[in-house]
Amino acid sequence: MNELGEGSGTDGCDDNWRSLPGRTRTAWLVNEAISCVIALAVCGVVVAVCVANGWWGFWQQLIVGLFAAYAVLDLAFQPLQTKYAYTFYRFRIGERDLRTRRGWLLRKSTAVPYNRVQHVDTKQNPVLRHFNLTTVVVHTAADEVEIEALDTAEAERVVALITERVASAKDDL
Structure with a gap:
């Protein structure tokens, strides 16, 4: 398992799903x-x-x-x-895509293949800044996907990892 909690299994493994820090609530x-x-x-x-x-x-x-x-x-x-x-918000940074899911009754799941990503950035409002949290925003041509309220240091690692995987995915094309 690496520093971001990813397992070494396939993209479909359920153990790769991560939750947000507790102070997000x-x-x-x-x-x-x-x-x-x-x-x-x-x-x-x-x-x-x-x-x-x-x-x-x-x-x-x-x-x-x-x-x-x-x-x-x-x-x-x-x-x-x-x-x-908070209970039903999860995200996963896989080998080929980024996935988020939220909700139980009204469930929404999103998968973004790295070869579709245009750029990745972060955002903070004053409240998130006070709690040392940062939101990672992954942009595609059609939409954007957010990983809400990660620890600021972890958000920087996530941005670097996604950027690295995007570069690798685009090199494979």
């Missing part, structure tokens, strides 16, 4: 809390503008109330959603 929760605060701030601004201009009627109250209730309920259920997302 906390980073996701903080991001959602920030989104909720922004949504509630927008509601506050809409209320202030509507009241100041005499537009504060039944429909405005209903729309702002539903939007605010949705934001608060989303935040209330976010720990459960985050636990679910």
Whole structure:
């Protein structure tokens, strides 16, 4: 097994699937809390503008109330959603392709052959930076695939490994 947790078996071996670091859950929760605060701030601004201009009627109250209730309920259920997302998010860096899978009930699996990769980069928002996490983004002509919230040092190793395998795959063509 190498430094990135890959086994020496074939690309189809299930033991090659890796999960994200545990602090990813906390980073996701903080991001959602920030989104909720922004949504509630927008509601506050809409209320202030509507009241100041005499537009504060039944429909405005209903729309702002539903939007605010949705934001608060989303935040209330976010720990459960985050636990679910974290539990069922896996990625694998194989010999011929990169694979990700997420979800249990609504499952999504993606396989990206290295010969289709155009470039690989990383991204961080302030929350990920605070938790020393980085997202690896693999770009193809049609789409992009993300390996979310890896340790920053590991993300750099993953980028180097994928870049090396992309170069090897394109040399084989």
